[in-house]
Amino acid sequence: MDRDRYAAELLQPLVREPAGPSQVDIAQAIADGERRRRTVRLVSAGGAAAVTVLALVAVWTIARPAQEAAPFGGVTPPLPDPAAEATGTPSAAATVPAPPASCTVRRLPMPAGHPAKSIVTGGDPTGRYIVGRSYPKGGRSDRILIWDRGKVSTATMTGADPQLSDVTSTGVAVGSSFVNSEDLVTAAWVYRNGKITRMPGEDAEARAINEREVVVGSVNGRPAMWRSPTSQPTMLATPDGSGWQGWAAAVDEDGTIVGRLSRGNSWDQAYLWRPDGTLEALPKPTMNGKPATTYTADAIRNGWVAGWSALDEGATRHLAAPRWHLPTGELDMIDRSVIVNAVNRNGWVVAETDEASLVAGDRYVRLPGLHDAVSLRAVIPYTISDDGATAAGQASLTGDGGDPVAVVWNCR
């Protein structure tokens, strides 16, 4: 619901009457229909019986005793810090590094024979793995791409519009595709060691995975969590009453999950599921001195939560990028930003401001596009590593808003 008005206004120029007289011919439809009726009767005599597949979904209640492995009902042992492992610094000394001074952009390599058009759809906390997709046949025939330290490999995910959404520092990625072209049913997938396998759950979407390989997303349009990519999904708690819809968008290393929920015609609201399953609404951002009309939480890392909020005042919709810090309960707005796509362990974000930026504390570091001279905004950052040295996303190849290509930024 959150973007309804903006979406309707955005698409408004397309509202036009079809020009010219209709060429539709009812008599032709009857003639063709008569022919097809005969064909249909022959075929349907040997038609296969429909097979109904029941979704196997365990319903998770908070009352369940804390017998499962953490983070779902117990104390969570500290995790090895993937960024520390990668850089060789001990995780105990988890001090905030100095923010980078500048960032340089370069294109990510494409598989041989693939056209340039490509996008980034996720990255791991160390900056080693980046996932995305290409369009080898043009149009909408998508192919999954995985970059490991800048070296590209491809994978094929069954179904239409395949996408890997997130990846761990060990290269395990999750995503979704449409598996039934008529019914708009999604399936969740896990990528590991070059192989993509389907995750349990009907009409499932996998949106994020943490280092413990806990996966979150949705099943049947409601927030869900998988204890592992092979587990049956567990439905997350929703507020009292029926009809809640939404999804879990991201999961922290301690098992804290953030996402969004709405019901009926209500606006989306950001929610938080504690590691023990307790549901909480995230504090509502204030904009122009008024409570936001709608707000969402889309990313979480080390207790930092990044999201999106809007305030409708008359015909104007104000947008902002809220950031919550769970340990302190603080909520601030990332100045000059309207879209934040990722947050790292220090609360640094990649944001779309007047231009694309890496925002580290008070410092705004420009993420350059491939054509600096061109004024059109055509740079989208999508991931940021824990050390702030690597970000990834896409930039227009021609600088004029044309085909996007996958890029990586090195910041120091």
Next chain:
Amino acid sequence: MRAEERQEYVEYVSGRLATLRQVAYLLCGDEHRADDLVQQTITKLYVRWRQVSHVEHLDQYVRRMLVRTFLDERRRPWSRVGLLAALPERPSPADHRVEDAMVLRAALAQVPRRQQAVLVLRYLCDMSIEDVAEALSCSAGTVKSQANRGLATLRRLLDAEAVSALREGN
């Protein structure tokens, strides 16, 4: 089919052609393809007329057939042809509006087809989430997530002016 059934069919379809054509046009952005979508849809409807003519929500049923025909169109070799090609030929009194529409239509054409259908039905045809879900045989949650995904993709594809307009809430 008996003559009176056929007459019912002709009456029903005649009364719905304009609406169906409008929805088909919004879905695909091209008059010729819109006509083709409607032609295919009413042919399928004729084949099933005896079974469906008395269903309670016939309009919704036919709209769903139309949307599915649109979704299935991706398999046809010519499905990617002509979105932009058809637009500039059309004379228009308001050039910048045509330009806006062209940019938007080109961007929309790059959005995955199911998301296109969700965006068009929800925001251009002004259908409720429940009606879109019904038309696409999916959950309301899927409609919402696809609308969000589709909008995010559109946003990425659109140029600076469109984006700044959205930011200012225009």
